[in-house]
Amino acid sequence: MEILLIIIIGLLHAGGLYMLLRRSMFKMIIGLILLGNGANLLIFLLGRLVKGKPPVMEDGMKVFADIYADPLPQALVLTAIVIGFGLQSFAIILIRRVYNVLNTDDLDDLNSTDEEI
Amino acid sequence: MIVLPIIFQFIAGTVLLFFWQKSNIQKVLSILFSMTGLAIGIWLFLLVWENGIMVTQSGDWKAPFGISFVADTFGVTMVLLSSISGLAVSIFSAGSMRKERLDFGFFPIFHFLIMGLQGAFLTGDIFNLYVWFEVVIIASFVLLTLGGKKSQLEGAIKYVSLNLLASTLFLIAIGFIYGLTGSLNMADLAIKLDNVQNRGLVSVTSGIFLVAFGIKSAIFPMYFWLPASYHTPPPAVSAIFAGLLTKLGIYAMLRTFTLLFGGDEFMGDIMVVLAALTILSGGLGALLQQNMGKIFGYLIICHIGFLIAGLGMYTELAIMGTVFYLIHDIIVKTNLFLVSGLILKINGTQDIRELGGMYKNFPLLSLLMAIPLFSLVGIPPLSGFWAKIFLIQAGLETKDYVLIGFIVLGSFLTLWVIARVWGEVFWKKGEHLPKKANGLYFSQMSKTDQWLMVFPIVLLSGISLYIGFGAENVIILSQRISSELMDPSGYIEAVLGLKTMNP
Numbered sequence: 300m301e302i303l304l305i306i307i308i309g310l311l312h313a314g315g316l317y318m319l320l321r322r323s324m325f326k327m328i329i330g331l332i333l334l335g336n337g338a339n340l341l342i343f344l345l346g347r348l349v350k351g352k353p354p355v356m357e358d359g360m361k362v363f364a365d366i367y368a369d370p371l372p373q374a375l376v377l378t379a380i381v382i383g384f385g386l387q388s389f390a391i392i393l394i395r396r397v398y399n400v401l402n403t404d405d406l407d408d409l410n411s412t413d414e415e416i
Numbered sequence: 417m418i419v420l421p422i423i424f425q426f427i428a429g430t431v432l433l434f435f436w437q438k439s440n441i442q443k444v445l446s447i448l449f450s451m452t453g454l455a456i457g458i459w460l461f462l463l464v465w466e467n468g469i470m471v472t473q474s475g476d477w478k479a480p481f482g483i484s485f486v487a488d489t490f491g492v493t494m495v496l497l498s499s500i501s502g503l504a505v506s507i508f509s510a511g512s513m514r515k516e517r518l519d520f521g522f523f524p525i526f527h528f529l530i531m532g533l534q535g536a537f538l539t540g541d542i543f544n545l546y547v548w549f550e551v552v553i554i555a556s557f558v559l560l561t562l563g564g565k566k567s568q569l570e571g572a573i574k575y576v577s578l579n580l581l582a583s584t585l586f587l588i589a590i591g592f593i594y595g596l597t598g599s600l601n602m603a604d605l606a607i608k609l610d611n612v613q614n615r616g617l618v619s620v621t622s623g624i625f626l627v628a629f630g631i632k633s634a635i636f637p638m639y640f641w642l643p644a645s646y647h648t649p650p651p652a653v654s655a656i657f658a659g660l661l662t663k664l665g666i667y668a669m670l671r672t673f674t675l676l677f678g679g680d681e682f683m684g685d686i687m688v689v690l691a692a693l694t695i696l697s698g699g700l701g702a703l704l705q706q707n708m709g710k711i712f713g714y715l716i717i718c719h720i721g722f723l724i725a726g727l728g729m730y731t732e733l734a735i736m737g738t739v740f741y742l743i744h745d746i747i748v749k750t751n752l753f754l755v756s757g758l759i760l761k762i763n764g765t766q767d768i769r770e771l772g773g774m775y776k777n778f779p780l781l782s783l784l785m786a787i788p789l790f791s792l793v794g795i796p797p798l799s800g801f802w803a804k805i806f807l808i809q810a811g812l813e814t815k816d817y818v819l820i821g822f823i824v825l826g827s828f829l830t831l832w833v834i835a836r837v838w839g840e841v842f843w844k845k846g847e848h849l850p851k852k853a854n855g856l857y858f859s860q861m862s863k864t865d866q867w868l869m870v871f872p873i874v875l876l877s878g879i880s881l882y883i884g885f886g887a888e889n890v891i892i893l894s895q896r897i898s899s900e901l902m903d904p905s906g907y908i909e910a911v912l913g914l915k916t917m918n919p
Contacts, residue, residue, distance in 0.1 A: 319581070324573065331580045338587045345595030372594065375543055379587055382550045386583070389557055390576050396561075397569045409570045 304344045311337030322406050324394050328387065335383040339376045346372025418472045418487040418538060421456050421495055425531035428453070432524040439518035443510040446523040450499070450506040453530070457492075457499035464492045469900075469910040471540070479912045480604040486540035488907055490739070490897045494537040494667055497743060500879065501659045501750040502530045504872035508754050509652035511861075511868025512761060517563050517650065525562075526656070529555035533660055537667060540911055542593065542676075543600045545668065546586055549632075553579045556661060559653045560645065571645030578641040582631035589624040592617065593676075603911035606675045606904055622677040626669070626686070633665025635724055636693040639717045643701065646716070647709025647766075651757025654709065658716055659750030663742060666723050670738070673727060674901040687728030692822040695721030699829030708756045708766040708841070711833060715752075715792070718826055719745055725823060726807055729814050736898035737806030740890060744791070744799040744883050751788040751876035758785075758869055759841065762858040768837060773846020781870070782842050787877040789838065791884060793831045799883035802891070 311333050318330030349368040356363060398404060428449035435441045464470055464487050472485040487495075506526065513522060532551030539545050557579075561572045594600060596617060597608040612618055627638070634642040642662070646654050677683065698718030705711045723745070726738030758781070759774070760766050775782045787798070794800030804827060811820040858866065883890050900906060 319577075327577055331577065331584070334581070334584050335587075338584050338591065341588055342591035342594065345591045347595075369598075371600075375590075375594070378543075378547065382547065386550065386554060386557075386580055389554065390580060393557075393561065393569070393572060393576060396564065397573055400564070400566055400569055406573075409573055411567060411570060 300348055300350075301344065304340060304348075308337050308340050308344065311340065323404050324397065324406055325404060327406065328390050328394060331390065332383075332387055335379075335387070339379050339383070342372050342379065343376050346375075418460070418470055418485045419474075421453065421460060421499070421534045422531055422538065424449075424453060424456055425527050425534060429524045429527035429531060432527060433521070436521065437519045439515055442518065442523045446506050446527070447503075447510060449527065450503040454496075454499040454503050457496040460487060461492045461496045463487075464489060469907060471910050480599055480601045483544050484540035484601060484603070484911050485538050486603075486907065486911055487538055488910075489893070489900055490667075490670070491537045493739075493743065493893065493897060494663075495534050497746045498530060498533045498537065498660055500876075501656060501746060502526075504750060504754065504876050505652050505656045505659075507868055507875075508655070508757065508872045509650075511865040512757060513650060513652055514563075520562055522559070522562060525555050525558045529559065529656065533664060536664055540602050541600055542602055542605065542672075543590055545671075546583070546590060549586065549664070549668075550583060552661065552664060553583065556657065559656075560649050562653075563650070565648070568648045571648035574641045575645040578631055578638075582628045585624055585628035585631070589621050589628060592621040592624065596621070601911065602671070602675055603904075603908040606678075606908055609676055618677070619680065619682065622673070622680060622683055625672050625677075626683065629665045629669045629672070630690070631665075633662045633669065633720055633723075634717050635720055636690045636697060639694070639697070639720075642717060643705075643710055643713040646713040647707060651709070651753050651760060655750045655753035655757065658712065658753050659746045662716055662720060663746055666720065666742060669724075670727060670735075670742075670901065673730075674735070675904050675907065678902075678904070679730060684728050684730050687724050688816060688819055691721045691725035691728055692819055693721075694718070694724060695822050695826035695829075699826050699833070702833045703829065703836075706767055706769055708759065708768055708771075708837065709753075711768070711837060712749075712752050712756060715830060715833065716749060718830060719749075719792075721826060722804070722807060722823060725819055726810065729810050729816060729819070731810055731814055732898050732902050733806060733813060734810035735901055736891075736894045737803055737810055739894040739897045739901075740806060741800075741803035743890060743894070744803050744880065747876055747880050747883065748788050748792050748799065751873060751880065752792065754869075754873050754876070755785045755788055758858070758873065761861075761869065764857060768840040771841045771846070772844035773842075775842040776846065784870075784873060784877060785842075786838075788873075788880060789834050791880050793834050794827055797884050797887075799880045799887075801884070802887045 315330045315334030315337060318326045318333060346369045349366060352365060352367045354367045354370045432442055432445060469488045473479060474483045529552060532548050532555055536545055536548035539548060557576055560575055561568055596612050597605055599605055599608055609618060631638045646657055695718055698714050698721060702711050702714035702718060705714060722741050723738050726734040756766060763771055765771065791798035791800050794804050807823055808820055
């Protein structure tokens with residue numbers, strides 16, 4: 300399972316970076332989304348995977364007797380997903396607006412703020 | 417108790433949301449809220465100054481498990497500075513901001529931005545720091561794009577995409593840290609990271625942190641978004657960005673690289689090199705530009721270099737110099753952009769080739785504007801001078817002579833740039849500029865609006881004069897901060913038990 304997740308994370312990061320380096324704005328956002336998902340899976344993996352051991356104590360126990368699944372990474376990933384969703388939807392709206400105003404999807408056309416005027 | 421500034425700003429933003437599109441009420445309320453926020457900032461500062469580090473455990477969860485809020489001297493100083501800049505910008509925007517922008521919720525978002533900043537300064541949990549970073553950047557996205565001009569949208573694309581990338585990197589680094597130690601509390605991490613066997617992975621993680629915060633604070637190879645976007649929004653927004661947003665990255669760096677990865681020599685060397693290149697590229701960039709907003713944008717980068725330099729040398733004196741510089745820089749950079757905003761309102765342009773004759777037409781205003789401009793250069797006894805003295809002294813101690821050379825070169829470049837601005841804008845004979853039909857000029861404004869624009873500059877100039885002439889007090893403050901940062905045992909003890917205070 301770990302090996303599979305590692306490969307998926309690697310693919311997501313590679314794909315995300317590749318898309319980020321493209322000139323199209325739309326592909327850039329897709330790249331950022333892929334990268335964000337990769338980061339989320341990474342946190343999930345680094346919190347150690349434990350199968351079938353929920354972090355719930357049995358009746359009458361004071362401490363965990365056995366190894367258990369860490370609930371914290373899941374909470375972190377959930378928070379990160381929500382935050383990422385907000386930011387990404389803002390970015391998509393922004394790109395739509397830029398496309399309407401400037402009528403281009405090519406990042407190389409967005410150089411008027413860098414020009415010396 | 418410590419979270420009071422954060423909660424207060426949250427309430428301020430929420431209350432302002434109820435006055436949607438009633439911009440006159442919003443103006444008054446926002447200034448009042450900012451004043452109260454400043455009072456709370458001063459109160460918290462004095463409390464921590466008397467009692468030492470204070471800790472609030474949210475939900476009363478014991479330290480390494482819950483989210484701790486820590487008010488140490490560094491944190492509360494930053495809260496205080498952010499409320500001062502917040503007040504100044506709030507007054508300035510009440511005078512200068514156009515009604516279309518105010519109607520679309522400038523003030524509520526502005527207070528949420530300040531809330532995010534103060535949350536980041538007070539939190540003691542690294543994931544919580546990430547969350548506050550996100551609050552700050554989403555608020556800054558809205559402020560940057562508010563108004564929807566063509567250049568704003570173009571700048572926003574660059575700003576948004578690079579900040580999203582930086583956040584993702586920050587998240588990845590947090591994932592690594594959690595995998596290494598199983599903790600997120602910064603005080604707990606400071607102990608646990610020392611005992612990690614896999615030093616290589618710790619170094620890699622600190623490298624990811626450096627890149628993530630480096631993008632946020634615009635250090636050398638990662639600064640290109642800043643001059644492309646900071647001059648596009650209205651000057652009041654640029655002022656708060658310039659004063660506080662890049663400094664948030666510096667704050668996070670100072671925190672992580674003293675508390676978590678303290679004294680890593682390899683990273684220190686990298687930072688020294690980056691600092692030198694940042695100073696050089698920022699200074700040279702500023703020399704080339706003709707637009708005042710862009711010139712000041714490059715100067716931000718140049719002075720970020722000074723801050724990184726102190727952190728890279730990593731001695732108590734160097735950190736002290738950095739903290740002093742940070743205090744000076746927040747006030748002066750905010751003021752600088754307010755000045756450029758005022759010049760824009762008076763003349764209708766920010767191109768220094770077209771401007772001129774300010775000194776002849778507005779002698780008193782020009783004298784006022786001279787204070788931030790020349791304290792930026794560091795002409796003694798103004799505030800920039802003292803900070804540079806300590807940085808250079810620290811450099812002599814650690815024998816970083818090349819870095820000292822770059823710091824002196826950076827100061828010289830700043831002097832050159834400011835002299836150029838002063839000569840072109842204030843002393844050059846002014847040509848009569850064609851008036852644009854759609855803009856509202858300073859001379860056409862009501863007396864109240866004019867005062868609302870001048871007063872914050874007076875306020876901030878007064879504070880930077882105080883930093884210059886009352887330097888011994890600021891030195892005591894910076895010494896205390898740097899000794900707390902260099903010896904984190906007090907911080908760790910306060911968070912992990914012993915001196916816990918509940919709200």
